[in-house]
Amino acid sequence: MKLPPITTLIAFSCLFATCLFQSAVNAEDKIKPESHKPAPAVLAMFKLGCGDWESKAFADGERHMTSVIAMDPKFARPYYVRACCRHMQHNYEGALSDCNTCIAIEPNGNPIFYFERAITEYRLKQLDPCIKDCDIALKRAPTFPGSYLYRANAKSGKGDREGALRDCEAYLRARPANEQGLKLKQRLLSGW
Numbered sequence: 519m520k521l522p523p524i525t526t527l528i529a530f531s532c533l534f535a536t537c538l539f540q541s542a543v544n545a546e547d548k549i550k551p552e553s554h555k556p557a558p559a560v561l562a563m564f565k566l567g568c569g570d571w572e573s574k575a576f577a578d579g580e581r582h583m584t585s586v587i588a589m590d591p592k593f594a595r596p597y598y599v600r601a602c603c604r605h606m607q608h609n610y611e612g613a614l615s616d617c618n619t620c621i622a623i624e625p626n627g628n629p630i631f632y633f634e635r636a637i638t639e640y641r642l643k644q645l646d647p648c649i650k651d652c653d654i655a656l657k658r659a660p661t662f663p664g665s666y667l668y669r670a671n672a673k674s675g676k677g678d679r680e681g682a683l684r685d686c687e688a689y690l691r692a693r694p695a696n697e698q699g700l701k702l703k704q705r706l707l708s709g710w
Contacts, residue, residue, distance in 0.1 A: 554623075560590045567599055579603040594624040598631050605638055629658035629665075636668050648672040663692035667693045667699060674706060682706055 556564070567582030583600035586593065617635035624631065636651035652669035655662060670685035671673035683706045690699045 548659045554590075554592045554594070556590045556593045560586055560593060563589065564593070564596055567596065567603075571599060571603060574606075576603040577710045579591070580607070580707070592623060594620045594627055594631070596624070597630075598634060601634055601638065604706075605641070610638050614642065629655040629662060633662065633665055633668075634659070636665065636672075640668055640672055643675070645672040645675050649676075663689050666692075667702070670702060670706075674702075679706055679709070 563582060563586045565580045567586060570579030570582055580600055580603040583596045583603065586596040589599070590596075597616040597620035597700055601613040603609065604610075604613040604616060614635065617631065620631050621627070621635065632651045632655040636648045636655065639645075639648040639651060649669055649672045652665040652672070655665040656669075659665075666685045666689035670689060671683040673679075673685060674682035681701070683703065686699060686703045686706060690696065690703060693699055
């Protein structure tokens with residue numbers, strides 16, 4: 519059964535985000551470590567919510583991250599994880615709000631914060647902000663290929679086929695056998 523392109527893109531995005539999530543949660547920020555150090559009880563609840571995400575219990579993950587945020591509203595990562603959980607439940611407005619809060623708390627934090635916001639903006643058809651956030655994520659993590667794919671899709675949506683094709687090719691250099699990237703390139707080359 520052939521799926522419509524947007525369905526395929528959404529399925530790929532969910533899979534891609536799941537694969538990236540664990541390393542993003544545990545990774546140290548490359549730009550600036552989080553300046554805020556949460557209490558052990560807060561970290562324990564945070565890890566519980568991350569476990570919910572990993573097991574695809576997104577409503578539970580959202581609930582646990584809401585508890586973490588209530589316990590320590592200055593801890594940026596729970597907003598990111600809750601945004602991911604909300605995103606997977608198609609609550610894009612809530613996810614965008616969490617991304618904005620996360621970035622406001624740690625504007626020089628992990629590039630994945632900007633990438634998640636870009637994905638959410640793309641879902642909301644906010645193509646210019648999506649491109650801007652992909653630019654920021656790529657500036658901070660130039661080897662992070664997902665930003666190229668979303669920027670390519672956003673540029674394509676704006677009618678910038680050549681820019682989209684350049685980004686798609688950059689993505690495929692990192693992921694040469696990726697079906698979604700190959701389909702996007704084929705679509706762009708055919709003028710669709």
